[in-house]
Amino acid sequence: MGTEDSFFRVLRRELEEVDVTIDRYMGILVARGRDPESIVLSAHIDRHGLLCTGPNEFQYAAFIAGNQGELFGDSVSEQMMASIADRFTGQRVQAHLPYTGTYLGQGTISSGRLCEYRRNLIFEIGGLEFLQPGTPISFLDRLRVTDTHLSAQLDNVLSVALIVYLFRNGFTGTALFTAQEEAGKSWRYALSWMLRESLSTSRLLVLDTSPYPSTEAAGAQELVLRGKDASAHFDPVFTREIEGKCLELGIRYSYKDRWIESENLTRPKPMSLGRTELGRLVAATDGRITGTTLQIPTTGYHTAEETASLDSVRAAIRLLSSF
Numbered sequence: 001m002g003t004e005d006s007f008f009r010v011l012r013r014e015l016e017e018v019d020v021t022i023d024r025y026m027g028i029l030v031a032r033g034r035d036p037e038s039i040v041l042s043a044h045i046d047r048h049g050l051l052c053t054g055p056n057e058f059q060y061a062a063f064i065a066g067n068q069g070e071l072f073g074d075s076v077s078e079q080m081m082a083s084i085a086d087r088f089t090g091q092r093v094q095a096h097l098p099y100t101g102t103y104l105g106q107g108t109i110s111s112g113r114l115c116e117y118r119r120n121l122i123f124e125i126g127g128l129e130f131l132q133p134g135t136p137i138s139f140l141d142r143l144r145v146t147d148t149h150l151s152a153q154l155d156n157v158l159s160v161a162l163i164v165y166l167f168r169n170g171f172t173g174t175a176l177f178t179a180q181e182e183a184g185k186s187w188r189y190a191l192s193w194m195l196r197e198s199l200s201t202s203r204l205l206v207l208d209t210s211p212y213p214s215t216e217a218a219g220a221q222e223l224v225l226r227g228k229d230a231s232a233h234f235d236p237v238f239t240r241e242i243e244g245k246c247l248e249l250g251i252r253y254s255y256k257d258r259w260i261e262s263e264n265l266t267r268p269k270p271m272s273l274g275r276t277e278l279g280r281l282v283a284a285t286d287g288r289i290t291g292t293t294l295q296i297p298t299t300g301y302h303t304a305e306e307t308a309s310l311d312s313v314r315a316a317i318r319l320l321s322s323f
Helices: 005-015 065-070 081-088 157-168 186-196 236-249 256-264 277-284 310-321
Strands: 021-025 028-032 040-044 049-054 057-060 092-096 103-115 120-126 136-139 149-152 174-178 201-211 223-225 253-255 289-299 306-309
Touching (some): 021 186, 028 186, 040 157, 040 277, 081 103, 149 310, 157 174, 157 201, 157 310, 174 186, 201 277, 223 236, 253 256, 277 289, 289 310, 306 310
Parallel strands (some): 040 174, 040 201, 223 253
Antiparallel strands (some): 021 028, 049 057, 049 136, 057 120, 103 120, 149 306, 223 289, 289 306
């Protein structure tokens, strides 16, 4: 949502504790190990939140009018807007300054609705009527861990945590941490850095969570792969390599694009394949930059109670540690 600076600073402090080279550019933080060209991981760091856009008016930050030129109406987030509008009622939120993260106050979402004219979610919040336009508001959540699952606003801090863990345990490749993925802009920051470095690759591995409608559907696999999205086909060789590692390690996996296509056979309104950071990169570079995705299945997508199984997290660590 364009206010990720405080997250970037926290992440940089975490990475400075390990043996990596760190560079910060507009919209992206790059961490490089001792063998930076071996593999490139990517995770987005923007968090779901709201933005004050007028007197006591709050909109879903990713879809404000300034971002809609990057959106096509067929991303998973956009297609889910109407269905998630009422998920936030009663959610505690916190306002902060955009760049410093300084605390400004807390409030509670009393209602949320989809405005068909602005193509965005509009919220009413009690307690933050004094805020000025441009002020970001984040959801207040706490990590909850049971014997089998963990819950919080996981997308996409979970992938960030996995990469930091990998570096602490000897990962030697490159990691990209990008901003504004939810607004469809993160691929531009990744592309700008790759052009700066004159880098082309077929081994870009983008980490993320992947939404499912029920615990049973999410639990049908430990990890989610993709052969394509709505923008482009992914690299088949690297995708098969990841699939092979799943088979070798005994990890249950599925292909999300195949699952969606199968579900669409019986749905009156088809689901979109979604537009991912990787698909946009592949399309924009005619395949000079390509790779595949690795996702953790979750439920409660885009809420402060997004839930993933610990088995999926362990499977992701096992697979990524093989690099």
